[in-house]
Amino acid sequence: MPLFLIARIADQGVVFDADQVDSVVDIGEVVAVPRAEPSVRGLTALRSRVITVVDTRLALGLEPTADHIRRAVITRQDGHYYAMLVDALDDIETFETRPMPHAPPREGRWSRAAGGMVVRDGEPLLVLDLARLVPPPAAAAA
Amino acid sequence: MDDLLQEFIAETRETLEALSGEIVAWEAAPADRARLDAIFRFVHTVKGSCGFLDLPRLARLSHAAEDVLAAARDGSRTPDTALVDAVLGIVDRIGAVVEAIATGTGLDDSDDDALIAALTRTETASVAPVAKVAVPSRAAPRSIRLNVDLLDRMMSGMSDMVLARNELARRLRDSVLDPRVEAALDRLSLTVADMRDTVTRTRMQKVDGLFSALPRMVRDTAAELGKAVSLRIEGSDVDLDREMIEMMRDPLVHIIRNAIDHGIETPAERRRLGKPETGQICVAARQSGNQILIEIEDDGAGIDVARIAAKAVASGVHSAGEVAAMTAADKQKLVFEPGLSSRDTVSTMSGRGVGMDVVRANIEHVGGRVALDNRPGRGLAITIQVPLTLSIMSTIVVAVGDQRFAIARQSIEEIVKIRGDQVRIDPVGAVEVATVRGRRLPMLPLGRFLGVGPAEPMTLVIISTRDGDYALGVDDVLDTEEVVVKPAAPAVMGSGLYAGQTLPDSGLPMLLLDGGGLAQAAGLRFHREVIAASEDDADEAAIPALLFDDLDGCRRAMPLGAIDRVEKAEAAAVHHSGGRVRLVVGETTMPLHHVDARALDRVTVGGEIEVLRLTDGEAECAYAIAAALEIIQLPADIAPSPGDGTVLGVAVWQGEPIEILDPLALFGGTASGAGDHGPLLCLLDGAGAAWMDRFLRPVLEANGYRCAVQAAGDEVPAVRLMMEDEPLPEDASGAPVVRLRRERNAASDADSVYRYDRPALIAALASHARRGGR
Numbered sequence: 001m002p003l004f005l006i007a008r009i010a011d012q013g014v015v016f017d018a019d020q021v022d023s024v025v026d027i028g029e030v031v032a033v034p035r036a037e038p039s040v041r042g043l044t045a046l047r048s049r050v051i052t053v054v055d056t057r058l059a060l061g062l063e064p065t066a067d068h069i070r071r072a073v074i075t076r077q078d079g080h081y082y083a084m085l086v087d088a089l090d091d092i093e094t095f096e097t098r099p100m101p102h103a104p105p106r107e108g109r110w111s112r113a114a115g116g117m118v119v120r121d122g123e124p125l126l127v128l129d130l131a132r133l134v135p136p137p138a139a140a141a142a
Numbered sequence: 143m144d145d146l147l148q149e150f151i152a153e154t155r156e157t158l159e160a161l162s163g164e165i166v167a168w169e170a171a172p173a174d175r176a177r178l179d180a181i182f183r184f185v186h187t188v189k190g191s192c193g194f195l196d197l198p199r200l201a202r203l204s205h206a207a208e209d210v211l212a213a214a215r216d217g218s219r220t221p222d223t224a225l226v227d228a229v230l231g232i233v234d235r236i237g238a239v240v241e242a243i244a245t246g247t248g249l250d251d252s253d254d255d256a257l258i259a260a261l262t263r264t265e266t267a268s269v270a271p272v273a274k275v276a277v278p279s280r281a282a283p284r285s286i287r288l289n290v291d292l293l294d295r296m297m298s299g300m301s302d303m304v305l306a307r308n309e310l311a312r313r314l315r316d317s318v319l320d321p322r323v324e325a326a327l328d329r330l331s332l333t334v335a336d337m338r339d340t341v342t343r344t345r346m347q348k349v350d351g352l353f354s355a356l357p358r359m360v361r362d363t364a365a366e367l368g369k370a371v372s373l374r375i376e377g378s379d380v381d382l383d384r385e386m387i388e389m390m391r392d393p394l395v396h397i398i399r400n401a402i403d404h405g406i407e408t409p410a411e412r413r414r415l416g417k418p419e420t421g422q423i424c425v426a427a428r429q430s431g432n433q434i435l436i437e438i439e440d441d442g443a444g445i446d447v448a449r450i451a452a453k454a455v456a457s458g459v460h461s462a463g464e465v466a467a468m469t470a471a472d473k474q475k476l477v478f479e480p481g482l483s484s485r486d487t488v489s490t491m492s493g494r495g496v497g498m499d500v501v502r503a504n505i506e507h508v509g510g511r512v513a514l515d516n517r518p519g520r521g522l523a524i525t526i527q528v529p530l531t532l533s534i535m536s537t538i539v540v541a542v543g544d545q546r547f548a549i550a551r552q553s554i555e556e557i558v559k560i561r562g563d564q565v566r567i568d569p570v571g572a573v574e575v576a577t578v579r580g581r582r583l584p585m586l587p588l589g590r591f592l593g594v595g596p597a598e599p600m601t602l603v604i605i606s607t608r609d610g611d612y613a614l615g616v617d618d619v620l621d622t623e624e625v626v627v628k629p630a631a632p633a634v635m636g637s638g639l640y641a642g643q644t645l646p647d648s649g650l651p652m653l654l655l656d657g658g659g660l661a662q663a664a665g666l667r668f669h670r671e672v673i674a675a676s677e678d679d680a681d682e683a684a685i686p687a688l689l690f691d692d693l694d695g696c697r698r699a700m701p702l703g704a705i706d707r708v709e710k711a712e713a714a715a716v717h718h719s720g721g722r723v724r725l726v727v728g729e730t731t732m733p734l735h736h737v738d739a740r741a742l743d744r745v746t747v748g749g750e751i752e753v754l755r756l757t758d759g760e761a762e763c764a765y766a767i768a769a770a771l772e773i774i775q776l777p778a779d780i781a782p783s784p785g786d787g788t789v790l791g792v793a794v795w796q797g798e799p800i801e802i803l804d805p806l807a808l809f810g811g812t813a814s815g816a817g818d819h820g821p822l823l824c825l826l827d828g829a830g831a832a833w834m835d836r837f838l839r840p841v842l843e844a845n846g847y848r849c850a851v852q853a854a855g856d857e858v859p860a861v862r863l864m865m866e867d868e869p870l871p872e873d874a875s876g877a878p879v880v881r882l883r884r885e886r887n888a889a890s891d892a893d894s895v896y897r898y899d900r901p902a903l904i905a906a907l908a909s910h911a912r913r914g915g916r
Contacts, residue, residue: 031651032545033640034592035663037633043643043651047302050643050651052631080631137636 002097004118006090006125007073010062012110013125015118018092020130022074027053027083037135041065044083046074051081052135059084059133060110075130084133093120097127146355150191151244152287157184158237165230172221181229182211183500188236190395193359199251200239206258207232216457228260290384293345297626300341305649307334349427349436350378352387352394356425359395363402370409370420371402377427382434386528390436393501393512397438397524398423400498405442405522415519417441429552439523445516447473454479474516478502537654539623539646540603540616542588543595546652548625548644549603553657555611556604557619565602567615568707570688571771573666576602576613582702584666584773587615591664592639607658612666614657623647627654638663667773685776685900687802688754689795691768693741697800699776699793700765703901704805706757708770713746716766725753725764735788735808736766756805758905763808776802780841791844806845806904822860823848824907830865830882838863838903845904861910866894878910 004015005024030042030053039058044051051074057065065085072083095118113132118125161184168177185204192201207229213219235257242249307330314327353375364371382390406412406421413419424439451473454460459479468476477498505512505526515523537548538557558565558578566577567585576585583604589595599615625644630653634640641656687699688708715726716734723742725734734753736742745751745768753764780791780802790804824847826834831851839849850859859877864870866881880903881894895902 029650031653032594033630033634033637033653034545034594035637035639037636040631040633043630043634043653045305045645045649045651049298050628050630050645052634078632082631135631135633137632 001094003092003094004125004127005073005092006120007086008088008090009060009086009128010057011087013120013123014086014128015095015125016073016075016128016130020075022076022081024071024073024089025083026070027051027072027085028070037137039135041085046081046083049081051083053083054085054133054135056084056086056133059135060113073130077131077134082130082134084130095120095125147195147243150195151240154188154191154236154240156287157187158233158240161233165233169226169230172223172226175215178211178214178221181233182208182215184233185211185236186500187392190392190399193363193399196362197239197243199254200236203232203236203239203254203258206261210261225261228257231257231260288344290345293341293384296341297345300338301645303334304338304647307331308647308649345384346381347384347387348378349380349382349387349434352382352390353378353425353427356394356398360398360402360423363399364406367403368408369402369406371406372420372422374422374424375426376424380427380429380434382427382528386434389504390526390528393504393526394425394436394438396498396501397526398425401438401440401442401522405440405444407443429550433527436526436528437523438526439521441521444518444520444522445474445477445514447516447518450474450476474514477514478512537623537625537644538603538619539621539652540588540601540614541618541620542592542616545592545594546620546650547588548623548646548652548654549605549614549657550641550654551622553605553607554603555606558602558604560600560602560615566707568709569770570708570773571690571769573772575773576615578602578604578613583611583613584661585613585615586660586664586666588660589615589617591660605657605661607661612661614660625652625654667775685898686773687776689771689774689800690754691771692737693745693766693768694738695768696737697771697798698737698803699774699795699800700754700756700803701776701790701805701901702773703899704756704758706755706762708752708754710750711753711764713749713751716742716746716751727755727764730762732761733763733808734766735763742766756808758805758809761809765803765808776800780844791840804845804904805901806908822846823850823858825859825862825877826851827862828864828868830868834863834882838897841900841904842907845907847907861907863907865897880906880910 003018005018005021006013006015008014025046027044027046030044032042033040039055041053041055044053053072055065057063065087069085069087071087071089072085073089075082075084097116097118110126113128113130114126115129115132116127118127161181164177164180168174168181171177185207189201189204189208192198192204210219210225210229214221214225219225235254239249311327311331314323356375357373360371360373401423402421406423407415407417409419412421422439422441424437426435426437426439428435428437447470451465451468454476455462455465460476465473478501479499502512505528511527513525513527515525517523536551538551538554539546539548556578560567564579568575568577574585574587576583585599585602587599589599595617599617601616601619602613603616603619604611605614623646625646627642627644629635630640630643634643634653638659639656640659641654644652644654646652686702688702688705689697689699692698711725711727717724717726717731723734723736723739724731732755742751745766751766752769753766754770756763756765774795776793776795780793788803788807790802790807792799792801794800824842826838826849835849835851842849847860862877862879864879864881866883870879882897882903883894884897886896886899895906897903
């Protein structure tokens with residue numbers, strides 16, 4: 001059974017496939033990247049690597065994440081490291097994945113990154129695909 | 143040379159190991175094209191390397207094998223078992239010879255001829271079994287080949303170490319320090335710094351390492367082909383990633399060989415063509431933003447596009463229809479297709495154009511590009527562009543608001559503080575123009591553009607890009623720093639503003655600005671320097687002009703050359719006296735021109751008006767406008783409008799007709815030139831007369847001159863217009879002469895003007911014609 005990392009974003013319980021997760025950290029100072037894609041919060045350094053910090057809530061089409069939130073899931077996609085901000089991290093567990101119920105997502109663009117769901121103690125948790133949270137290249141600023 | 147030899151040995155060993163599988167597979171299926179290509183490439187590379195390492199025996203073996211394989215590739219020979227056996231015999235022998243070189247022992251070469259002879263035999267039977275050569279034990283290698291990943295990890299570990307040391311030093315500094323601890327820390331710092339240099343060097347190499355083998359190779363190749371070639375090398379001190387250097391080595395050798403063999407003509411031929419007997423090849427490396435450019439330029443014959451196209455059709459790569467539909471540039475690119483060569487005969491040197499497809503594949507493999515600039519009959523310039531990724535870069539760190547950015551030092555021309563008279567910044571519509579010691583540059587205030595600093599810039603960093611120079615306004619220039627630049631995430635790079643990211647010693651990530659990208663994103667326009675090399679350029683010659691909204695609501699333009707500045711003036715500074723309007727500036731007054739008195743009154747009610755301050759070097763005047771819009775490039779073809787004195791003509795800009803004001807008419811108060819005695823005669827004289835007649839006549843006539851290529855009867859022209867280097871004719875009637883220069887940048891004086899500098903020309907004519915008239 002696949003292993004999942006349980007997290008919380010905007011009061012929604014979510015899980016990430018542990019294979020996609022490089023590490024879990026509290027990120028340090030973030031340097032802003034003017035005029036980049038809006039969900040790019042900035043750059044931070046982690047173990048002498050430059051990591052692109054993604055405001056996961058914005059990437060999902062929700063309200064921006066509060067500034068004080070520093071907890072992040074580090075993932076490596078196409079050779080670049082990204083820190084996806086999460087409100088809280090819970091645990092690692094194995095789950096059986098189930099297809100998404102047909103009910104539309106509650107708000108925003110959750111569906112953009114949702115790849116199914118799991119149930120933990122009766123609570124449904126959304127499976128988020130970290131690769132689909134990676135911000136797309138911004139169109140060149142005019 | 144020893145280094146190169148070691149590398150050659152290591153490389154050949156490696157390729158042979160990798161190839162052993164291919165060889166077995168080829169034996170099983172001799173017709174397999176992919177295998178054939180792989181083995182062909184191997185012998186071709188060996189042949190190439192042998193050429194400049196001076197290994198004639200290997201060169202002979204590999205050349206023989208290559209010939210046969212080439213025949214198999216273009217179908218003139220069927221690869222049968224005999225051929226396979228013979229080629230394998232050669233490949234084995236190459237391996238044996240390489241091992242012999244490595245150990246420094248001799249190897250009997252008496253049966254080389256037998257091996258080569260076996261290649262030409264076509265029957266399957268009676269192939270002499272290849273004598274197995276006992277390979278002596280391998281010599282301990284003096285150099286090792288490392289995986290670049292390993293170096294990457296070493297580098298990354300090193301950076302970690304530096305950060306940890308910095309952290310340690312910071313923490314220790316907070317407490318009172320035991321001198322012994324301090325001494326230990328110092329030693330650690332020194333060691334770390336030293337290590338870091340070394341580790342960095344493991345990845346970086348001067349591009350010189352790539353170039354140093356070239357002079358010898360060029361000499362030998364040229365000698366063998368009976369050509370005279372001189373090689374010039376520039377930019378050997380550019381640092382390049384070791385991996386890149388490795389990848390560039392073969393392509394560079396191939397390109398230069400091609401240049402000597404196919405490009406440069408024989409001395410006799412060059413003499414016939416009126417070129418110097420010695421051909422020139424120039425190899426130059428330079429860093430341009432986040433790219434390394436290596437240019438290989440020769441002054442030979444260039445690519446014969448027609449022949450390449452014909453070859454492509456003949457070899458069946460493309461149909462005649464396809465080729466006919468290609469543009470010239472597409473046809474040029476055919477040289478990159480496998481198996482095409484512009485050369486009909488095959489030499490030991492550059493072979494059959496196989497080089498160019500390998501060249502392109504190698505370069506594209508590292509994310510680079512190859513561009514051709516073919517000038518038939520005059521030479522070929524090949525530009526290889528590889529990304530700087532992983533290269534160490536010298537940067538300047540600038541501060542804007544509370545952020546820092548790095549800018550590649552190569553792209554920075556100058557840094558100037560905004561204070562005093564040296565620098566002036568004037569708003570011109572939506573953009574600002576910085577005037578630095580008389581040079582006007584578009585300005586980009588970085589803080590405002592990025593939305594990180596509302597403050598007005600304190601310092602200008604003058605950035606040169608491919609399109610032109612501009613001034614980047616920043617708060618401060620902090621430091622210079624050597625950084626390792628890596629590409630940032632697509633979402634960051636996609637903005638087009640950044641060339642990469644780096645982690646400096648501060649431990650905070652920093653972005654590297656892309657000078658060209660910034661200018662593009664900000665929509666800066668540059669006045670391209672027009673190099674008037676031929677008269678055909680006339681179409682491209684454009685006059686920069688300021689587009690503005692006039693008081694009457696029309697859009698008009700004023701040649702930029704006449705504008706000193708654009709500024710706001712208080713309405714109280716506008717005075718009406720004697721039917722004329724004057725503007726008081728400081729202690730002086732100047733005429734204030736306007737299109738409509740009532741409109742002027744309307745705007746002065748607002749308390750402030752915008753004016754263009756014009757100067758011709760001596761007098762000053764002003765022109766009231768509603769708002770400056772932007773700097774535009776006026777097309778050269780301005781329809782003259784002789785009617786209204788203040789309008790020079792009408793040009794079409796973005797589909798709209800725009801009236802262009804004549805600054806001279808404003809200075810004169812009336813239209814210049816035309817006096818009471820009818821239009822003055824301007825004689826277009828000398829060899830450039832036809833050009834003048836075509837390009838200058840409309841402007842001259844719009845300014846009230848009559849133009850003639852020949853003076854009628856005994857009429858004395860008021861002024862004579864000639865190109866700069868022509869002798870004055872015998873019958874020069876004493877009329878003053880205005881000379882036209884071909885170069886814009888020559889020192890200007892009253893008697894010669896750059897021929898596309900319209901305002902200067904009109905001014906020069908006006909002053910001379912007046913003189914002559916009296």
